[in-house]
Amino acid sequence: MKAIRAYAYGDTEVLRLEEIADPVAGAGEVLIEVAAAGVNPIDWKVLSGAMQAFIPLPLPFTPGVEVAGTVVALGAGVTEFKPGDEVFGFINIVGGYASKAVAPVTKLTLKPRSLSLLQAAAVPASALTAWQALTEHAGLQRRQKVLIHAAAGGVGSMAVQIAKYLGAEVYATASAGHHAYLKALGADYTIDYTTQAFETLVSGMDVVLDLVGGETQNRSFAVLKKFGVLVSPVSAPNVSLANDYAVTPKNFATRSDGRQLALIAELFDKGHLSVDIEAYALSEAKSALEKSMGRHLRGRLVLDTSR
Numbered sequence: 267m268k269a270i271r272a273y274a275y276g277d278t279e280v281l282r283l284e285e286i287a288d289p290v291a292g293a294g295e296v297l298i299e300v301a302a303a304g305v306n307p308i309d310w311k312v313l314s315g316a317m318q319a320f321i322p323l324p325l326p327f328t329p330g331v332e333v334a335g336t337v338v339a340l341g342a343g344v345t346e347f348k349p350g351d352e353v354f355g356f357i358n359i360v361g362g363y364a365s366k367a368v369a370p371v372t373k374l375t376l377k378p379r380s381l382s383l384l385q386a387a388a389v390p391a392s393a394l395t396a397w398q399a400l401t402e403h404a405g406l407q408r409r410q411k412v413l414i415h416a417a418a419g420g421v422g423s424m425a426v427q428i429a430k431y432l433g434a435e436v437y438a439t440a441s442a443g444h445h446a447y448l449k450a451l452g453a454d455y456t457i458d459y460t461t462q463a464f465e466t467l468v469s470g471m472d473v474v475l476d477l478v479g480g481e482t483q484n485r486s487f488a489v490l491k492k493f494g495v496l497v498s499p500v501s502a503p504n505v506s507l508a509n510d511y512a513v514t515p516k517n518f519a520t521r522s523d524g525r526q527l528a529l530i531a532e533l534f535d536k537g538h539l540s541v542d543i544e545a546y547a548l549s550e551a552k553s554a555l556e557k558s559m560g561r562h563l564r565g566r567l568v569l570d571t572s573r
């Protein structure tokens with residue numbers, strides 16, 4: 267199979283496209299012929315070595331947390347899928363940038379009928395993150411107000427649509443070039459964070475979903491109402507500021523969950539969610555990662571293994 271492999275931690279220069287042996291599905295796993303892999307910020311964060319203290323990886327490794335493709339072989343005991351099934355999932359912390367990948371069946375579900383495999387590859391990590399942030403961690407309710415930072419990105423674009431599906435009023439930050447896109451996704455109010463201080467425009471939020479961290483996260487306490495929730499998958503909010511503002515701070519890591527992804531797939535097939543992708547060839551993984559590192563994407567980049 268074809269695989270992108272990192273022989274050292276570092277920047278994209280450490281990556282090689284290679285021909286290597288196919289992986290073998292173990293018990294409870296399937297082998298997938300990968301059509302496409304999503305490109306996520308975690309891929310270049312893992313590659314940089316910044317996470318190796320708590321996610322140690324043997325070298326070489328293949329980046330990539332999410333794929334969509336066709337099941338081609340079953341490991342022992344697998345009854346959930348059969349060869350030929352088109353599946354997608356947040357498969358692991360690495361392994362996605364390849365023409366084949368193995369994944370536990372618990373992390374997969376059938377691809378939405380309404381999406382191509384290329385589109386489906388862009389969904390699992392971002393949609394699960396947005397869903398878990400808004401429902402499990404923030405408990406977002408109908409008619410509540412939510413401010414979503416980095417709303418035009420991979421997670422943000424899912425969060426805007428999920429928040430609207432849940433019946434919330436959505437405030438979204440992005441540069442002006444992304445405002446028409448965000449309105450089309452359902453955002454009620456858009457704020458250009460490059461020219462406007464969001465905290466001077468917005469107040470009384472029930473929830474802030476922080477997808478930026480740092481100063482943006484710290485400035486977000488002021489827009490929340492008392493007992494509101496500041497939820498971030500980027501970094502843990504400052505507890506002392508949270509106490510000062512009487513706000514609940516939440517930080518979480520996304521859980522891969524095939525059953526929850528099946529609910530999300532249904533939302534795509536019912537027309538509640540859509541995804542915007544830009545496709546690169548697998549051999550262009552370096553360029554795709556460098557574009558992701560620039561932090562100004564709309565939707566999600568994917569690597570097409572057929573090119």
Ligand SMILES: NC(=O)c1ccc[n+]([C@@H]2O[C@H](COP(=O)([O-])OP(=O)(O)OC[C@H]3O[C@@H](n4cnc5c(N)ncnc54)[C@H](OP(=O)(O)O)[C@@H]3O)[C@@H](O)[C@H]2O)c1
Pocket residue numbers: 306307308391392395415416417418419420421422439440441442444459477478482499500518519520558561562563564565
């Ligand atoms: N812990 C976990 O399990 C977990 C899971 C998923 C994601 N995450 C983290 O969540 C973050 C978001 O992920 P993602 O995949 O959505 O990233 P992404 O797709 O790369 O986000 C790109 C977006 O960020 C926007 N942006 C950049 N700086 C901004 C600012 N100061 N204010 C508002 N928007 C800004 C850009 O908008 P413009 O182009 O308009 O500037 C762009 O649309 C990343 O740090 C990622 O690592 C963590």
